[in-house]
Amino acid sequence: MSRPDNLSDSLPGLRRVMTRLTPYMRPHRVMLAGSMTGLIAATLMKLAEPWPLKFVIDAVVPTAAGGAATTLDPMTLLALCAGALLAIVVLKALFSYLATIGFALVGNRVLTAVRADLFRHLQALSLGFHARARAGDLTMRLIGDVGMLKETAVTAALPLLASVMVLVGMVGVMLWLDWQLALLALSPLPILWFMSQRATVKIRDISRKQRKRQGELAATSTETMAGIRSVQALGLEASLSRVFSGSNDDDMRAGVKGKKLSAGLERSVDVLTGIGLAIVLWFGTLQVLNGRITPGDLLIFVSYLKQTFRPVREYAKYTARLAKAAAAGERVVALLDEVAVVRDAPDAIAAPTLRGAVTLTDVRFRYAPDAPATLDGVSVTLDAGRSVAITGPSGVGKSTFASLMLRLYDPESGTIRIDGHDLRALTIRSLRSQIGFVAQDPLILRGTIAENIALGAGRAVTPAQIADAARLADAHDFIMAQPQGYDTVVAERGATLSGGQRQRIAIARVALRDCPILILDEPTAGLDRASEEAVSAALWRLAQGRTTWLVTHDLALAAHADRVLVLDGGRIVEDGTPQDLMRAGGRFAALRARQQGDAAGPVSARGLPRAVAI
Structure with missing residues (x-):
């Protein structure tokens, strides 16, 4: 220099x-x-x-x-x-x-x-x-x-x-x-x-x-x-x-x-x-x-x-x-001066009210130019109002589905359409406003429980609407048990709440948004059995009438979906209803039998005693 x-x-x-x-x-x-x-x-x-x-x-x-x-x-x-x-x-x-x-x-x-x-x-x-x-x-x-x-x-x-x-x-x-x-x-x-x-x-x-x-x-x-x-x-x-x-x-x-x-x-x-x-x-x-x-x-x-x-x-x-x-x-x-890789096209339009019919056509994606393909020519169609579970081994691209649907990334090639609209032809804000997202680690900010539920609603909401959303998520009772109820201030990242409680607040938040499409990314991972059951019940109540993409390792949760996709090597290796895949005796059936056997024993699917898993 x-x-x-x-x-x-x-x-x-x-x-x-x-x-x-x-x-x-x-x-x-x-x-x-x-x-x-x-x-x-x-x-x-x-x-x-x-x-x-x-x-x-x-x-x-x-x-x-x-x-x-x-x-x-x-x-x-x-x-x-x-x-x-x-x-x-x-x-x-x-x-x-x-x-x-x-x-x-x-x-x-x-x-x-x-x-x-x-x-x-x-x-x-x-x-x-x-x-x-x-x-x-x-x-x-x-x-x-x-x-x-x-x-x-x-x-x-x-x-x-x-x-x-x-x-x-x-x-x-x-x-x-x-x-x-x-x-x-x-x-x-x-x-x-x-x-x-x-x-x-x-x-x-x-x-x-x-x-x-x-x-x-x-x-x-x-x-x-x-x-x-x-x-x-x-x-x-x-x-x-x-x-x-x-x-x-x-x-x-x-x-x-x-x-x-x-x-x-x-x-x-x-x-x-x-x-x-x-x-x-x-x-x-x-x-x-x-x-x-x-x-x-x-x-x-x-x-x-x-x-x-x-x-x-x-x-x-x-x-x-x-x-x-x-x-x-x-x-x-x-x-x-940093330019966002994923951004609105110059001629992008606001998304109309979506029904939720999703079509992926020959979608290819990799996280880096020299990295192996995470998704390699995936094509799938899901009718509006139906639910699909995406499962398979770790690292095969399950969560990538969620990221692509939300346009957190764009595919390297191929197209993703909702109701016939290419996602890249829609403005990002209008697209995401019609998709509800529940992550494994939900976003909980320091503030009251009511404020956290209302976060991202996109409109003014009343205390009654917040309470109705919490009831759908099976969160109302534990919220009312808090010192100030809905006005209780939670710590940063929800440190004063259990994992199941944080997840149910996230579900209530999505319920309040009233979106036609749901994306659930490992929503029950890391929860104890009681919390897992409560969250699962709340999720399926929330999913009624909505197009739902469920990314999960929990095959018991996946078995409630209308359809299951088993992903491996960046490709869909099994596709069908849970009952059809169980009868076929393929990978889904083998993994389901293994999880059921692990659940009956003292050791979890990850090989750690449940009482000491971190």
Whole structure:
């Protein structure tokens, strides 16, 4: 990677971020213009601040000491200069305040909108992306990186912009007063700029790696907390702590290294500022003695010179923050620019009210280009209102059926149609709004039970409707047994509920949606016998009159379906009613007999005693 030579090149991420965020700023053009006006006005006040003192030294002091008289009384001129100085300081403070508040409001509004869009975008990205990404890192980008941009916009970018404007103004005034002395005074600036560029490149690279490492830390901690039950059960605390500590120590060392570089640059600026002041003091005094400039002019030079070096000093001070902001912004923009593989076609239409007749024609699918086919030329038709169970060994593509029906993925080739409509010709939102989905691990958010049941209903629902859905799911009795009934707050991921209770809340949620198509993906997996029976009964009540696709290893549950598909090697190897397949004595019959035998004994189908299965 080539090394940059200037500010825009040393922090290319900032330019890319600003370009990407420009559409978000357009609605705030008026406030931005007002804030910029305030900043320019504050800069002009900053330029004017030393001038009252110049008039005091050049006009008031000599007159009071018996020098040449002025048109105004010395005391009057002194009062005017003091009043002017006070007015300049007050106006500078007012304009600076207005500019800071204005930019802060715009920055916060823009980045709040960015965070909201980023959250929506993350939810819309395809499952293939989420399979590659780490949840903790995505959370870090959504919360930490956007927060870093918010903070930097006010605490670093705005002061630096103001300082640059002051720098340009003061250099112009100094050149106007005495260009030769100005060039001598500014001679250390090229050295300062060169030093700052070299340090910024290193700080930027360190900050970029540090943000990436912090994303990894967030991912590790999120994954550990999400799986804390298994972590503790398997005694993995020490191993995971070592992994986390190693990354944490790397992050600490990178942070210290960045601080050293930033502090070294700041001190270099202080030294070169002192050199510039010494040059001005020496040659400026000679100019005063030779009568080329007045003592007030020299005062302006010294005052301006201290302010002129301030942007470079602040660049050194804020360079680490700007570098971190660039790294954070690049990570945010990279997510915003991520394109969903599964998305609406340009000519997609909203799905009409569906009956639920499903046809798969020669469907082929693989999860990666170099992976074996998960489904290999599958064709099947299911009439509206009927139920089909898809079963077979693990890893043969049963759940892929559910993902394809929901358009979480698109097939590599072949078509899937509902009521004759190719799924890719329908908008994703309108399709999914007519499909009810019950997963093995249902989504339970922190909130009340009523809120969780109403989640995704797509319309306003009454407490009576929520209770009716819960009764259909056989959930009403255990809900009413909770401390506050339907208003009981459940923990994150439903940790305060049993597996069967979580599943019945999910069933009630789908019942409330009233969809013509149901997809049930291992809905009874991991449940005890009593919960399994309750959930199974609720599922079949829910399935009445609906087209139902049931993905399951539980052949007792599959036996209640109108039809069973046995999948193996990416193909359908058996297809028929449960009774026909049992009479045929094929794979379904063999697996069913084995499960019945396992259920009668002390050992489960997975080979673990039921009492200790995790």
